[in-house]
Structure formats: C-alpha cells, structure tokens
Amino acid sequence: MIFASSYKKILCLALPLWILLAAHGHSQEFPLEFKVKAVLLKKIVKFIDWPAAVNGKATSSVTLAFLGESPVWPVFQAMADQGKQGALVLRKIEDRADANCCKVLFIGSDQRDNLKEIFGLLKGRPTLTVGEMEGFAEAGGMVEIYNREGNIHFKINKGVADAAGINIRSNLLRIAEVVSTK
Amino acid sequence: MEDLEAMSFEELIELKVTSVSKKEETLFGAAAAVYVLTNEDIRRSGATTIPEALRMVPGMQVAHIDSGTWAISARGFNSRFANNLLVLIDGRSVYSLVFSGVFWDTQDAILEDVDRIEIIRGPGATLWGANAVNGVINIVTKNSKETVGGMVSAGGGTEEQAFGSVRYGEKVGDNLTYRIYGKHFERDEFVGQNGDPAADSWSGSRGGFRMDWDLPRESSLTAMGEFASQTQGLRHKDNLVLPRFPFASTFDEEEEVINGHFLTKWSRKFSETSNMHLQFYYDRDERDFENTSFQILNDTYDLEFHHRFALSQRQEIAWGLGQRYIVDSFDNSANVKFNPRQRLNYNTNFFFQDEITLVPQRLKLTVGSKFSVNNVSGFEFQPSGRMAWTPNDKHTLWGSVSRAVRTPNRINDSVDFKNRVVALPGGTPIVASNFGNLDFESEEVLALESGYRVKPAENIFLDFAAFYNFYDSLLTVERKAPFFETSGSSIIPILPFPFDNKGSGETYGLEAAAQWNVSGWWKIKGAFTWFQMDLTPDSDSLDTTFEPTEENDPEIQWNLRSYMDLPHNVEFDTTLYFVDELNGMNIPQYARWDVRLAWRPVDSLEISLVGQNLSDSKHPEFGDDQFQFIARTLVERSVYGKVVWKF
Numbered sequence: 001m002i003f004a005s006s007y008k009k010i011l012c013l014a015l016p017l018w019i020l021l022a023a024h025g026h027s028q029e030f031p032l033e034f035k036v037k038a039v040l041l042k043k044i045v046k047f048i049d050w051p052a053a054v055n056g057k058a059t060s061s062v063t064l065a066f067l068g069e070s071p072v073w074p075v076f077q078a079m080a081d082q083g084k085q086g087a088l089v090l091r092k093i094e095d096r097a098d099a100n101c102c103k104v105l106f107i108g109s110d111q112r113d114n115l116k117e118i119f120g121l122l123k124g125r126p127t128l129t130v131g132e133m134e135g136f137a138e139a140g141g142m143v144e145i146y147n148r149e150g151n152i153h154f155k156i157n158k159g160v161a162d163a164a165g166i167n168i169r170s171n172l173l174r175i176a177e178v179v180s181t182k
Numbered sequence: 183m184e185d186l187e188a189m190s191f192e193e194l195i196e197l198k199v200t201s202v203s204k205k206e207e208t209l210f211g212a213a214a215a216v217y218v219l220t221n222e223d224i225r226r227s228g229a230t231t232i233p234e235a236l237r238m239v240p241g242m243q244v245a246h247i248d249s250g251t252w253a254i255s256a257r258g259f260n261s262r263f264a265n266n267l268l269v270l271i272d273g274r275s276v277y278s279l280v281f282s283g284v285f286w287d288t289q290d291a292i293l294e295d296v297d298r299i300e301i302i303r304g305p306g307a308t309l310w311g312a313n314a315v316n317g318v319i320n321i322v323t324k325n326s327k328e329t330v331g332g333m334v335s336a337g338g339g340t341e342e343q344a345f346g347s348v349r350y351g352e353k354v355g356d357n358l359t360y361r362i363y364g365k366h367f368e369r370d371e372f373v374g375q376n377g378d379p380a381a382d383s384w385s386g387s388r389g390g391f392r393m394d395w396d397l398p399r400e401s402s403l404t405a406m407g408e409f410a411s412q413t414q415g416l417r418h419k420d421n422l423v424l425p426r427f428p429f430a431s432t433f434d435e436e437e438e439v440i441n442g443h444f445l446t447k448w449s450r451k452f453s454e455t456s457n458m459h460l461q462f463y464y465d466r467d468e469r470d471f472e473n474t475s476f477q478i479l480n481d482t483y484d485l486e487f488h489h490r491f492a493l494s495q496r497q498e499i500a501w502g503l504g505q506r507y508i509v510d511s512f513d514n515s516a517n518v519k520f521n522p523r524q525r526l527n528y529n530t531n532f533f534f535q536d537e538i539t540l541v542p543q544r545l546k547l548t549v550g551s552k553f554s555v556n557n558v559s560g561f562e563f564q565p566s567g568r569m570a571w572t573p574n575d576k577h578t579l580w581g582s583v584s585r586a587v588r589t590p591n592r593i594n595d596s597v598d599f600k601n602r603v604v605a606l607p608g609g610t611p612i613v614a615s616n617f618g619n620l621d622f623e624s625e626e627v628l629a630l631e632s633g634y635r636v637k638p639a640e641n642i643f644l645d646f647a648a649f650y651n652f653y654d655s656l657l658t659v660e661r662k663a664p665f666f667e668t669s670g671s672s673i674i675p676i677l678p679f680p681f682d683n684k685g686s687g688e689t690y691g692l693e694a695a696a697q698w699n700v701s702g703w704w705k706i707k708g709a710f711t712w713f714q715m716d717l718t719p720d721s722d723s724l725d726t727t728f729e730p731t732e733e734n735d736p737e738i739q740w741n742l743r744s745y746m747d748l749p750h751n752v753e754f755d756t757t758l759y760f761v762d763e764l765n766g767m768n769i770p771q772y773a774r775w776d777v778r779l780a781w782r783p784v785d786s787l788e789i790s791l792v793g794q795n796l797s798d799s800k801h802p803e804f805g806d807d808q809f810q811f812i813a814r815t816l817v818e819r820s821v822y823g824k825v826v827w828k829f
Binding site: 138 | 187192196
C-alpha cells in the first residue's frame with residue numbers, strides 16, 4: 001500500500017505542472033543535429049588544403065558560402081554573432097551563378113534539382129562543395145554531412161576533390177566514409 | 183555549443199543515445215543511469231561474447247558459471263536465472279517467458295558489426311515494458327549502409343579454440359543496402375573444482391542477413407533474419423534421475439539449441455521533431471536437453487507501433503502500442519513438468535511519455551507510464567518521473583522515481599519440479615519439489631535514483647549514479663505438508679515447496695564511470711560499483727533460503743581500461759577487473775587481467791593477440807544456489823589470436 005500512496009502523491013504533483021506547461025514556450029536553441037553539423041564542418045575545413053591561388057588571388061581566410069536553404073546557416077550566423085566562426089568568413093548567396101565565389105560552398109537541400117548545374121559551373125574549380133542531402137557525395141559533391149539514425153556522419157568523395165585540386169588530408173579521410181561518383 | 187567544439191570527430195559522430203527516450207539525446211543530459219559501450223570499447227576489450235563485454239559497465243554483474251553459461255544482472259539478484267533485465271537486440275526482446283530471463287548462450291552477433299550496446303541501469307519500464315526492473319540492455323547492430331564490403335575474420339586459441347566469421351555487404355541501386363553473414367565458434371571446456379575437465383565445451387553456428395531500404399518521403403524499411411544452431415555441454419550436479427533411489431546424481435547433459443528470428447521495421451520521419459515506426463518480429467527458440475529428454479519451445483510474435491511528436495515547443499510526446507503472443511510448449515521430463523504443457527501467452531501494452539522543457543536547454547521533466555495486460559498477472563502499470571538539470575554544458579544533475587514489475591513466468595505459475603533429495607528429521611530421504619503457483623503475482627520495485635555528470639576538464643568525463651530500491655512481493659519458496667506421489671509402480675515421497683510472493687527488500691548503491699583522454703593516443707576508462715542488499719521474508723513466510731541470498735552479490739566491483747594507439751598502427755590495450763567475494767556462495771574475490779595487442783600493417787588488415795584472465799591460472803566466479811544445478815566450474819587463463827581482413 002505504501003507504493004500506491006506514493007504514486008498518488010507523484011501524480012498530484014505532476015499533473016498541475018503538466019497542465020501549466022501546456023502553454024507554448026519559446027526557445028532560441030537550435031536542434032542538436034544542426035549544431036553538430038556546423039561544428040563538424042568547421043572542423044573538417046581545417047583538414048582541407050586549397051591550391052595556393054584560388055580564383056586568381058591567394059587568401060588565408062576561408063569563405064563559406066551558403067546557397068539555398070539550410071538549418072545549418074542560422075547556426076553559423078549565431079556563431080558569427082558571438083565571434084566564434086573561427087577563420088571562416090560567412091556569405092549567403094542567392095544566385096547559383098555565384099557558386100564559384102568561395103573556397104567552401106554549402107549547398108542547401110532545396111537545391112537538389114539544381115545539383116547538376118551547380119557542379120557543372122564548378123567543374124575543375126577548387127571549391128569544396130558541402131551538402132546534407134542524401135546521396136550528395138555520390139552525386140558528385142565533395143563532403144556530405146548527414147544524419148543516420150540519429151548520428152551525424154560524413155562522407156567524402158575524394159575523386160571529385162582530387163580533380164578540383166583540393167587536397168583532403170589523410171587523417172580526415174581515415175575517419176570519413178570515402179565514396180566515389182557513380 | 184562550446185561543448186561541441188571541444189569534442190573530437192569521433193565524439194561528435196558518437197554523440198547520442200536512443201534508449202532513454204527512444205530518440206536522439208545526448209548521453210550527458212540524460213535523466214537516467216546510462217552507459218554506452220561503443221564498437222571500439224568492444225573491439226579493444228578483446229571480448230568474444232556479448233556477456234563478456236558487459237563486464238565493463240558500472241553496476242552490471244557478470245559471472246561465468248561454466249563455459250557457456252553466465253549469471254548476469256544489474257544492481258543485485260544475480261543468478262543463472264536472473265530475471266531483472268530486459269535485453270533487446272535491434273528492438274527484438276530476447277526475454278524468455280520460461281524464467282523471465284535471458285538465455286545468454288545464444289545472444290550472439292558478429293561483434294565487429296555491433297554498433298553499440300546501451301545499458302540503462304534502473305527501471306526502464308515506462309518505455310520498454312515488463313522485466314525492465316533493474317535495467318535495460320539495448321544491443322544495436324550497424325545499419326547495412328555501414329557494412330558495405332566484405333570482411334573475413336578468423337582466429338583461435340586455448341579456450342577460444344576456433345572461430346571465424348564472414349560478412350559481405352553491398353549497395354543495390356541508390357537506396358538499398360544489405361549484408362549477409364555467417365559465424366562459427368568452438369569453445370573449450372573449463373575445469374571443475376578438482377582440475378578435471380568440466381564437460382562444458384560448446385560450439386555453434388549462425389547465419390543471417392540485414393537489409394535497409396530508403397523509401398520516398400523520409401521513410402525506410404529494415405528487414406533482418408537469422409538462424410542459429412548450438413550444442414553445449416552442462417555438468418548437472420545432484421540432479422534428480424527418477425525413479426530409483428538414491429534419486430540424485432551428477433551427470434553430463436547435452437543441450438541442443440536451435441533458434442531464429444525475422445524482424446521488419448518501417449519508419450517514417452515527418453519532421454525533425456516527429457517520427458513513427460511500425461515493427462513486427464517472429465522469434466523461435468528451441469532447446470533440447472538430450473539426456474533428460476526435456477524440451478522447451480517458444481514461438482514469439484510481436485507487433486509494436488511508436489509515435490513521437492512535439493506538442494508545443496516545450497513538450498514532446500512519445501506514445502506507443504504493442505501486442506505480443508508467445509506460444510510455448512514443453513516436453514516434460516521425469517523431474518521437470520509444466521502444467522499445462524502448452525500455452526498461448528499474451529501481453530498487450532500501451533505507453534505514454536511527455537518530455538517537458540521547463541527551462542530551455544537547462545531543466546527538463548519527463549513523465550510517463552506503461553500500461554499492460556498479460557494473461558498471468560493481468561493489469562500492470564509502470565510509471566516514472568525523471569528530471570534533469572543542466573545548469574551549464576559542464577554539469578548535469580538528474581533524479582527519478584519509477585515503478586516497475588517483473589511479471590510471472592511459466593516456472594512461477596506452472597512448474598512441477600523435483601528439485602533435490604533432502605533428509606527429513608530422522609534421516610528419511612524425501613524429494614523436495616517446487617510447484618508453480620497460479621496466484622503468483624508480479625514482483626515490484628519502487629526505485630529512487632539520482633546522478634551527476636561532470637566534465638571537470640575538456641578531456642575528463644565523470645558520471646555518478648546513486649539508487650535506493652524498495653522491492654515487494656519478491657519470490658519466496660514456501661513449504662507445505664509432505665505427500666506421496668504415485669507414478670506407475672513407484673511411490674515417491676514429496677516435500678512441496680510452492681512459489682509465493684512473501685519477500686521484500688531494499689537495495690542501495692553507488693556507481694561511477696570515468697573517462698580520461700590523457701592525450702590523442704591514450705585513453706583511460708574506468709568503472710566503480712558499490713552495492714548493498716537487505717532482504718526480509720514476510721513474518722508468515724517459511725522460506726529460510728530467501729534472506730541468505732542477499733550475500734550472493736559483490737559489494738565492490740571496479741575496472742580500469744587503458745587504450746593506447748602506438749606508432750606504426752599498433753594498439754595496446756589492457757583491462758583490469760576486480761570483483762568482490764560472494765559470501766553466500768563461498769566465492770572469493772578475484773581480479774581479472776586482460777591484454778590486447780593489435781597491429782594494422784595496412785588499413786584493411788588487423789592482426790591481434792589477446793590474453794584473458796592472465797592474473798591467475800583459474801578461479802570460480804559463481805557458486806551454487808538452489809536453482810542453478812551446474813557443478814562448480816573454474817574459469818581458466820586463456821590466449822587467442824585473431825585476423826580481420828576487410829575488402
């Protein structure tokens with residue numbers, strides 16, 4: 001009987017609390033998935049070597065451009081607000097024609113139908129393409145950061161990176177899933 | 183965020199546990215005593231079986247009874263037929279209704295393909311169901327997307343005489359991957375008390391497949407199946423061989439096990455905060471005891487549905503329904519009879535859980551309950567409330583109150599078991615028999631738990647948990663007036679010991695886990711457990727064996743593991759385990775020392791040498807209790823070598 005009475009007490013305490021909280025709250029926090037993706041990308045970039053001169057001018061900073069919509073973008077914005085974007089310079093581009101602007105191009109999942117065109121534009125240019133849509137790396141993207149059953153993994157298409165003159169250091173390749181273009 | 187930035191690639195990739203609320207959640211903020219054994223932990227421990235891998239987990243008790251038999255429990259009540267854990271392999275419950283426990287001998291997999299083992303100590307009944315009294319073990323194998331390619335491994339040694347496995351995985355088209363695999367092992371017998379062979383060698387083979395298919399609209403279909411066959415020796419001690427006096431003898435039994443299962447799961451993700459799955463499995467387990475002509479056959483059919491969604495920004499609901507049928511059948515032997523011999527058992531369940539964010543990112547309350555109806559004990563409810571406070575990214579404090587039940591099994595309600603011969607005052611021999619009791623009720627626990635996780639430095643992680651459990655309606659063995667049973671021409675005097683629920687008790691303890699990344703190449707992990715138990719039979723109980731079993735669990739256990747990555751792709755790993763004495767069974771304390779040395783000359787090839795139980799030539803780990811029947815066996819020092827080739 002001691003058991004039954006203690007449960008009643010717990011119920012009595014929990015129920016009003018539950019009703020109280022049925023009211024909506026607001027949270028500024030980003031889902032963990034996108035925070036992890038952002039942090040992973042920041043780390044991955046450190047293991048990439050671009051050819052000495054990119055697009056005609058040699059730079060030490062790395063510009064990360066977002067094309068299309070991605071929930072990872074606001075995470076980077078928040079990082080930048082706190083000055084925690086590291087060596088990255090952020091840019092948001094709307095026009096696919098600007099795809100070759102930067103060292104790193106994050107392609108949002110809404111650009112799935114435009115992938116061919118984008119990869120065509122970037123052919124042979126040392127732009128590291130990053131995406132989170134499924135099959136991105138196999139389709140010719142260089143780095144795919146994706147959620148598999150709740151864990152964030154990343155794939156690297158080394159062949160495409162090599163062809164673009166981008167060197168991906170072996171210690172990164174060792175922990176990545178390396179794929180090739182179909 | 184700062185926290186994530188400090189993590190290594192590996193830590194980021196491993197981030198998450200699904201068990202606590204069956205959804206993505208960081209281990210750090212979980213409101214339960216969770217521990218995760220990663221694929222790396224298992225590989226570097228040198229463990230060749232799932233039970234041996236569980237030794238690393240704080241709060242777990244793992245004891246080898248003989249070569250193929252283990253006693254495994256968490257937070258006390260350990261025995262060969264321990265019944266307080268719920269064990270799931272890829273969502274399939276491997277609980278046996280025969281004794282509410284797990285036949286550990288047949289819970290196997292290619293360990294290279296095990297993604298992780300999540301262990302939640304304490305009641306996990308709200309989400310997972312009956313039997314999760316002292317813990318849930320969730321064994322998760324890799325998605326077939328992660329096992330594309332071939333792998334061959336083979337090895338052998340002194341106890342692990344020969345073993346090998348083959349796996350091949352492939353991607354078919356854009357959206358489908360599969361793997362097929364096979365495994366075989368031969369294990370040597372241990373030694374008996376006097377150094378004689380213990381007649382407990384065993385061998386087995388299994389083969390299976392897994393397929394994962396991505397479907398449109400973020401849905402996926404998984405199907406897997408397996409078939410296994412095993413033969414195992416068991417030295418039965420003082421078992422009854424009716425019908426002639428002296429009735430009892432020690433004899434060697436041979437157990438043949440054939441089992442298999444098929445599981446299919448359809449999942450769909452609606453959004454980041456909403457998903458569902460529908461799962462069905464069929465599982466068959468058949469055990470033949472050749473020398474006593476006893477057979478157990480279980481067919482399980484299980485269907486479950488889960489749905490999770492955000493009710494508001496601060497509330498996330500998870501709910502689900504499940505229906506399970508177990509058709510069992512026994513070929514009764516001379517001394518073990520089940521009445522009825524066959525039965526259709528069912529369990530219908532519903533669960534509901536609400537995770538409420540009281541303060542975003544900081545304070546979280548989870549309340550819920552499981553409700554179920556089964557054919558033996560009827561209606562059961564198993565509620566829980568959990569609170570986690572994460573004041574900043576370096577500390578988490580959590581507490582919980584929960585209730586769980588261990589529902590009656592076939593032995594509890596329908597066995598007629600001629601256990602052993604005892605002498606009445608005056609010396610007349612009589613057969614002590616256990617009888618199932620149709621009025622047997624569920625055993626209950628009310629558990630209070632709390633814990634603290636802290637990252638005092640970037641490379642140090644500490645996890646503490648404390649618990650106080652109140653048990654009621656525990657199983658006791660009562661005594662009734664003797665009678666004579668006539669069986670054919672013989673008349674057998676029987677002293678009946680029917681099962682009842684006249685025990686109660688309290689357990690409490692502390693568990694700690696630590697990880698220290700000393701440097702990029704050296705990692706140290708450890709675990710510590712302190713455990714106390716106090717059992718009291720009801721005043722009207724006649725069971726004199728109940729209270730002494732409180733001495734059957736070790737008070738102190740700890741382990742220390744060191745993983746080193748040396749130059750030239752060499753790994754050097756050592757583990758030291760300590761287990762305190764089991765006073766009730768006369769088992770002295772023991773230390774176990776394991777060492778693993780591995781070399782990867784090229785990425786696709788790994789050669790390793792493992793020494794186990796190096797600190798002594800042999801030692802016992804578990805003793806006799808009134809339902810164990812296996813003659814005392816000693817675990818021996820052993821060595822094996824192994825080669826793994828991936829292509």
